[in-house]
Amino acid sequence: MIGASTALPVTIARAATWDPSLEERVGLAIGLETRARGANYSASVCVNLLRHPAWGRAQECYGEDPVLTARMGAAITRGVRVNAMACVKHFALNSMENERFEVDVSVDEHALHEVYLPHFRAVVEAGADSVMSSYNRVRGEYMDVNRALLTDVLRQEWGFSGFVTSDWVFGTHDAFLSLQAGMDVEMPLRLLRARELPAALRNGDLARATVLQSARRILRTCVQHAAAREMEAPTRAVIASPAHRALAHRVAAESIVLLKNETVGAAPLLPLAPTTGHLAVIGRLAARANLGDHGSSRVRPPSTVSPLQGLREALPGVRITTSSGRNERAAAALAAAAETAIVVVGLDQHDEGESVVTGGVDVGVLGRAFASGPLRRVLIGLAHLASRFVRGGDRSSLELRPGDERLIQAVVAANPGPSSC
Structure with missing residues (x-):
């Protein structure tokens, strides 16, 4: 959220309420404030599992239980998407900050489908409009080029019809392969794809149908969302309003252990x-x-x-x-x-936290500074190297x-x- 907004209790605290109906109200407040700011998209549904309490972004998740995570994640999704497209993240198997750009996660089929994916499926079935892929690799492939998860599981098995985005700035590794794998949008800036796809289309290296497929997913989701929401947008008076501050206070009280x-x-x-x-x-x-x-x-x-x-x-x-x-x-x-x-x-x-990795500098700012040319590849290389040898945001x-x-x-x-x- 750009500018002021209601400071709701963190996700791990809200999980301690064990109250999906209250979490749906939280989602509604987030969606209202998002729309009041003139935005239509909120990447506020984080359902990664807390596999170890030292994870630097533990505060952003609902804990280690996939059942509770599924219930709460579905609830906030229903609330958010009343006024903004709800994006669930980070798909999939992203539960660490140290080496998050490089780590390769090995997982067997039972653990994958019984522990790490059910809550993502629950959020998709609750109507999530978008899915954000994660930085890490799974079974040797970066998630933005992992067709097995982005297409075979997410779209064909679960029936997801929305659009998939990359994680911010460093989340797209190959302009062509990511598109073919099912990743529709490179976030948050015009970087690899803007530079490489036009020429590939002109010389025939990339099929126009592949680009149109992603374009249709994006446009269909945006149009369906706009058609379903109330015509009258909330005013900015809703941002950090007394009602939302009272909701934050109630959630905080309910979450205390x-x-x-x-x-x-x-x-x-x-x-x-x-x-x-x-x-x-x-x-x-x-x-x-x-x-x-x-x-x-x-x-x-x-x-x-x-x-x-x-x-x-x-x-x-x-x-x-x-x-x-x-x-x-x-x-x-x-x-x-x-x-x-x-x-x-x-x-x-x-x-702890994401800001430890970047020294407090927003990754979007880094991306804008190196949005084109060879300096971007140097920046990505340094980020990947630092994630291996420099302390990340994990405790x-x-x-x-x-x-x-x-x-x-x-x-x-x-x-x-x-x-x-």
Whole structure:
């Protein structure tokens, strides 16, 4: 989404609601805001399986269960496509960031059709208008040229009639073979195909019927979508509207998983009592609105509320003091002086996510800078090389940062009673 939009809870949090009907409402909100921006296409349906919690884009998926993923993915698809064409991604077997441009996934037929594909099929059957192919290879072939999956399975076995796109910038490896395999659109810019297909058509290396087949898929899907949706488009007032912010708040509340709520004195620690005398809020994320990955799932809400600000608004009669926690001794002293201490730490875009791979630079910007000529091939080569030898967006450890752990230990030691992390 270009510009401001509602910051809905991430997909993995929404999965914790176990509520497909609520997820369909999320999809409806996404579609409305997409259309209000003048767009007609939303690549917001991510149903890749979380095979390991260290995956850098775990927040974008519904978890490790293909059944739950299928139910939730189908629900958001139904909601989105009321106002925008819904695109499901990343097809298929894309569950890692490190080496995502180069990895070759080997999988047997049973695992492929019983674990990795059923949720994609469910989303297709729910009406997905578009499918985005993934960067990786499957059984030796890059997905954009993998006819076995893009045509034999997706179209012939499942009956998908929409159009297939590449992943962004680095997702098209061969202008001819990808078209013949069933990949219709090179995203997001005019790159390989714009340069190579016109001459191939003129000299007869490429059949005109192959191009027309993809063109028909694209046009048919767009026309059918336009004919089915309501004629009157939503105004921009719907973007980050009170109704959508209330929906985001409800989803967040439904998604919370309380792991422990110990009894302190005669009552559990949570909810915090409005009669608390002194509350210390400590940690590097206490006064920040941590919105997660700065990659393709990044949102830019018109306003945010940090944990510190939220606590002050919820507990107006409580004295609240704060510390970033950089000085552990000072943080411990603050905790010792308080009746209750809260530590706010965790992961941000520097620890995991798509933005780690590109250094925070949008891949679309990279693509525009090198959209033509030999520099593009050099850029692709460097990206593939970097994905093999440079840390990607996957986590190397499931633990918190060492400094975060030390801060928690210092605060708990200073205030062993009512402390929360």
